[in-house]
Amino acid sequence: MEPSEVVAEYKYGFFDPEKFSFKTEKGLTEETIRQISHIKKEPDWMLDLRLKAFKIYKEKSMPKWGADLSSIDFENIYYYGKPEGEQAQSWDDVPKDIRNTFDRLGIPEAEKKFLAGVGAQYESEVVYHKLREDLEKKGVVFLDMDGGLREYPEIVKKWFTKIIPIHDNKFAALNTAVWSGGSFIYVPPGVKVDLPLQAYFRINAKNIGQFERTLIIADKGSYIHYVEGCTAPVYSTDSLHSAVVELVALEDATIRYTTIQNWSSNVYNLVTKRAHAYARSRVEWIDGNLGSKITMKYPAVFLMGEGAHGEVISVAFAGKGQHQDAGAKILHLAPNTTSQITSKSVSKDGGKTTYRGLLYVQKGCRNVKSRVSCDALILDKNSSSDTVPYMDVKENDVSIGHEASVGRVSEEQLFYLMSRGFSEEMAIALIVRGFMEPFVRELPMEYAIELNRLIELSMEGSVG
Amino acid sequence: MLEIHDLHVAVGDKEILKGVSLTLKQGEVHALMGPNGSGKSTLSYAIMGHPKYTVTKGSISLDGKNVLEMPVNERAKAGLFLSFQYPSEIAGVGLASFLRTAYNERTGSKIGPMEFMKTLYEKMALLKMDKDFAKRNVNVGFSGGEKKRNEILQMAVLSPKYTILDETDSGLDVDSLKIVSEGVNALSGPNMGVLIITHYQRILNYIAPDFVHVLVNGKIVKSGGKELALHIEQHGYDKVV
Known part of the structure; x- marks a missing residue:
């Protein structure tokens, strides 16, 4: 066998029988969106927002840069699929097939050992959700986004689409139109959540789109570490995962957001992630991209208040047939802010990695310090790597370091x-x-x- | 027994070694001396199997097995060890875990981290190395002397049958040279054969060779006892040839 024919083992490629209690028709129309909103019994303002987003989605063109998305067949996707059963607070109440899947993924075991809370999404809905009791008592809120909308409509209304506007890009608009599931987290002032909260996203069915929506608000002086993982079966037809994640770190808060993305090689992973960091707060994106067919994802931190710190540490691993187009965006919008971007990528067996980054310093934002370093490792002649680091610095009183390297194993x-x-x-x-x-x-x-x-x-x- | 017979080695089109024969037995210390460009390091690379060095003629056998047919890692497992003149840096890899994997490969065992640390610390003490050394990345940010000491540490851990010290003395100050030499002396014994490759006689003041060979222009032109090294020291290579 030729080395290029060897496909590394993907141990998460198994699948369950498809058992939906409801699934929209293939393709996306206004009717699909009304159905989703109806089944979720949403307030009118959310339906209106979805419809507005749908209109923007249709008007927006596909990105003219980045990875090749021309083979996505948007008509051949189910935009919403509700698995059988209701959301459970105990794994015993999760339908057997789904429970088995999460057992195989090691989620209940991890929850017992080292997590403060777990949310498990299967297709379009979160099937299991649980937060440690003492954290609940301290006022920490950890729900799926639908639950957040039901129970905390005022908070959701205040922040939803405020970090990532609907018109930001085509896929943010799409997500806003058809979103389902994802996490809603609120950490009260001064509360430090000692262990990570984890969300796990699983696609099971063929041709399904997963559009989870996450909003995390860390109130003044709080600390939260959120971890997400994701996998899917290997199918010959493509799936689409297009999430939107909005973070708000208020004064002196810290949010660490860790992703280990391990989608199967038939998933398009097009995700928009952005944080607003207020004075003296700290936001860290720890972003690991191992799977998917194509990923386009550039976690962003807008440094809005003095003394805020933003950090993006990422790795991308691209094997046969994969393109990881990933990177980071940091916008310094206040003086005395600091940031660091560390990117590492590995390509092999014809895989392609692209580091795409933006560092922006607004005029008048003095004493900004930033360090960008991106390193690529290319393991064979068929594989490649690109670096596209944009810098837009409008202030002179700054200290910015940039280093990049591309290497092979010597x-x-x-x-x-x-x-x-x-x-x-x-x-x-x-x-x-x-x-x-x-x-x-x-x-x-x-x-x-x-x-x-x-x-x-x-x-x-x-x-x- | 490590037997090198009529070895010819080329790099690209250029023949560097032109028929070298040498036999190293366990328990023996040989010194291979020679001026710059004589092919000393080529011999060490060829024995270990560097892909750039092509053996065009001759043979190398280790306890009767044909070394030239073995991939580099099999040579290591069979008991060959090369102390590099310029060891590579491996970023992000801790020395302890690197050495444990190497140890397990060499010995075919599956020793765990805790148990291995005991062995490692013992050997480190022998070479007067600080325990913190084990936590550092392999050769990253090491001084020249630290790198050489680290090579001897690896030798100590892997207990090879035959060790080649390629210019281990170059770049070492007197104190480091002493420590490294004492380490080699403590570890060599009836079970290890040592081939010291060096330009200068200096290291041989600390590690006494049983045999000295002089390599000039790809050929061993003279062999003798310890006194040959002193002779070279006094008269230079020109007079010996």
Whole structure:
């Protein structure tokens, strides 16, 4: 077998029988949107917002830059699918097939060991949701977005689409029109959530679109770490995942948002993520992209208040048939703000990675400090990597550092490791692991172990 | 026994070694001396199997097995060790976990991190290395002396049958040279053969060779005992040839 024919094992590619209690027709019309809103018993203002977004979605053209999206067949997608059963607070109440799936993904076990709360979304709806009781008592809110809209309409109304406006881009408009599921989190002033909250997104059916919507508000001086993971079965037809995530870090708050994206190789992953960071707050996107056919995602931090800090640490791994077009956006909109972007990408077996970044400093924002570093590792001749770092700095009194590197595994490094008994495959895997270490060390230990294992799996069959 | 017979090695079209024969037994210390460009390092790379060095003629066997047919990692597992003149840096990889994997590959065991640390700290103490060393990334930010000491540490952990020290003395100050040499002396014994490749006689003041060979222009032109090294020190390579 040729090395390029070897496809690394994807252990999450299994699927359950499709059991929907309701599914819209294929394709997207105003009627589809009315159905979604109706089944969710939403207030009129949300339906109006959805319809307005749909109009903008239709008017907006596809992005003229970035990855090639021309083969997405928007007519061949189910935009909403409600799995059987109702949202449960106990895994015992989750339908058996779905429960088994999340068991295989290790979610209930992780919840017991090291998480403060879990939300599990299956197709379009969150099927399980639970927050540790003591946090509930402290006033922490962790619901699915639909629950958030029902129980905290005022907060939702205040922030929904305020961080990412409907017209921001075509896919943000699409998400606003058909959104379902996702997380709604509110952390009261001064409350530190000691363990991560995790959401897990699972697509099971063929040709389904998943459009979750997440809003996290960290009130003054609070701390929250949110972790999301995602997988799907491998199908010969494509699926679409297009999420919108809005974060608000009020004064002195910290939000850390960790993503381990491991979609199967038939999923288009087109996600808009943005945070508003107020004075002295801190927002960190820890963004890992391992899976999907195409990803376009550039987590953003708007530094709105003095002393705010924004950070994006990302890795992208592109294998056969994959294009990871990922990066970061930092906008310095207040003086004395700081930021750091660290991007690492690995491409192999014909995969392609693109780092696309924007660093903006508004005029008058003095004493801004920023550091951007992006490194790419290309493992074979068929693979490639691009770097597109935009900088738009309107103020002189700033300190900005930028470094970029593109490299291959050197013959000398390989020889050195092999002279110590490592096989060629082990040696390359070790080098890749070391290359990604600045990202991995940011993860909670359990995820770090999992990620290292995933990297090793992805590296199998690297050597012909 | 490591037997090198009539070895010819080329880099690209250029022949560097033109028929080198040498036999190294466990328990013996050989020194291979020679001026710059004589092919000393080429010999060490060829023995270990660097892909840039092509063996065009001759043989290398290790305890009767044909070394030239083995991939580099199999040579290591069979008991060959090369202490590099310029060791590679491996960013993001901790020395302890790197060495544990190497140890497990070499010995075929599956020793866990805790148990391994005991062995590692023992060997580090021998080389007067601080425990913090184990936490650092492989060779990243190491000084020249630290890199060389780290090579000998790896030798200590992997307990090879045959060790090649490629210009281990170059770039070492006297104190470091002493520590490294004492380390080699403590570790070499009846079970390890050592081939010291060096330009200068200096290291041989600390590690006494049983045999000295002089390599000039790709050929061993003279072999003898310890006194040959001193002779070279006094008279230079020109007079020996």
